[in-house]
Amino acid sequence: MAKYGSHSFQITENGSPDVLTAIHVDSMSIPGNVSLTEDQSGAIFDSLIGLQSIQPVMQVTTRSIAVVLEKLGMIGGCLGALPLTVKTFEQFYEPKTSCGGTAGTNLSFTAASGLYYLGSLTASKGQEATLSFTCDLLSSDGSVAPVVMGAGVTLPTTINTDSFALGEPTIADLAFPESTQLTVNFNSSTTQKTPGWGSIFPVEVGMEKVRPEIRIENADLDLLKAAGVPLTAREALHAETTLPFRKKLNRGTFVADATQEHFSATASGLLYFDTIANASGNSEGSNTLVLKTAKEGSTAPVVFSFDEAYAG
Amino acid sequence: MSDEIKAAEKAFLKSGRSRAMFQGIVRSGQPADAVERLTDGDVEGVVADYFAEHKATVDEEE
Numbered sequence: 001m002a003k004y005g006s007h008s009f010q011i012t013e014n015g016s017p018d019v020l021t022a023i024h025v026d027s028m029s030i031p032g033n034v035s036l037t038e039d040q041s042g043a044i045f046d047s048l049i050g051l052q053s054i055q056p057v058m059q060v061t062t063r064s065i066a067v068v069l070e071k072l073g074m075i076g077g078c079l080g081a082l083p084l085t086v087k088t089f090e091q092f093y094e095p096k097t098s099c100g101g102t103a104g105t106n107l108s109f110t111a112a113s114g115l116y117y118l119g120s121l122t123a124s125k126g127q128e129a130t131l132s133f134t135c136d137l138l139s140s141d142g143s144v145a146p147v148v149m150g151a152g153v154t155l156p157t158t159i160n161t162d163s164f165a166l167g168e169p170t171i172a173d174l175a176f177p178e179s180t181q182l183t184v185n186f187n188s189s190t191t192q193k194t195p196g197w198g199s200i201f202p203v204e205v206g207m208e209k210v211r212p213e214i215r216i217e218n219a220d221l222d223l224l225k226a227a228g229v230p231l232t233a234r235e236a237l238h239a240e241t242t243l244p245f246r247k248k249l250n251r252g253t254f255v256a257d258a259t260q261e262h263f264s265a266t267a268s269g270l271l272y273f274d275t276i277a278n279a280s281g282n283s284e285g286s287n288t289l290v291l292k293t294a295k296e297g298s299t300a301p302v303v304f305s306f307d308e309a310y311a312g
Numbered sequence: 313m314s315d316e317i318k319a320a321e322k323a324f325l326k327s328g329r330s331r332a333m334f335q336g337i338v339r340s341g342q343p344a345d346a347v348e349r350l351t352d353g354d355v356e357g358v359v360a361d362y363f364a365e366h367k368a369t370v371d372e373e374e
Contacts, residue, residue, distance in 0.1 A: 073330030084336040300328035
């Protein structure tokens with residue numbers, strides 16, 4: 001039996017020619033999401049088993065945050081053949097060298113139809129930030145399998161290994177030097193997946209809502225005040241809220257601040273306490289603030305800007 | 313990247329759409345005044361016109 005490990009994830013965009021971008025991943029998976037029909041008889045043992053639906057999804061977590069945000073955007077999108085869209089997602093796995101087992105070949109799992117959307121962006125102090133995203137896979141006609149495996153495939157050779165660390169966030173013109181972790185949960189919700197007639201695969205799914213929420217874990221308890229965050233919350237505008245992401249160097253520290261390879265996010269919404277204060281035993285106290293975002297005029301709740309100098 | 317294109321990109325990204333989509337529209341030249349209109353904030357109009365013009369181009373080629 002061969003053993004495998006993850007290699008990379010590839011985003012192919014429609015173009016002349018198509019644009020292929022492989023990224024390094026922390027984790028990737030394809031849950032099958034199989035539901036079965038059950039024997040409804042009163043007999044002690046079931047004699048009937050049926051497949052009711054198979055709704056696989058692709059899930060990926062990566063540190064190549066900027067390139068994924070550039071390709072996918074925030075409002076979700078469809079895999080397919082339309083121009084300016086993502087054509088396919090592919091997960092690549094490579095065989096591991098092991099003793100006593102059989103040799104394996106490079107494997108790919110490809111999806112050509114589906115709805116992709118962002119999950120969450122997590123940044124802990126002193127660590128590289130990660131971004132997760134999901135693709136609900138579809139069958140193009142109800143019969144074609146939503147995901148197909150290829151064996152003996154050629155692995156991508158150019159792989160994006162960018163990574164970023166979050167600089168000091170500023171929210172509602174307040175700096176958060178004592179924040180320990182910041183998470184942007186995009187809260188992407190989708191419509192119910194529609195199966196094809198006489199099919200077990202979904203053929204349609206759409207984006208319902210994207211409701212980004214930024215959660216800040218903080219060690220500074222001295223914030224519940226008019227000059228900080230009052231109990232009645234505090235408005236945060238895009239011009240007052242910046243999350244600067246500093247690009248790291250492979251085999252080094254950081255890309256020079258003046259080099260325009262960093263990126264940032266701004267956000268708009270209402271900043272309030274989720275937990276005002278918390279401490280137990282000898283551990284440090286903490287609070288949790290949430291920036292519930294919303295559109296500011298015609299501007300999306302969270303906006304990303306790329307290829308910037310770092311000003312954190 | 314020119315200042316004009318940078319401004320257009322900044323306006324486009326405020327819609328939450330991908331940078332890849334913006335780059336594709338600019339590269340295609342459809343619509344021809346995309347950069348100017350995006351700088352003025354007409355993101356929805358430019359996206360709609362891109363897809364309409366692209367479809368017309370494909371239909372014509374077929």
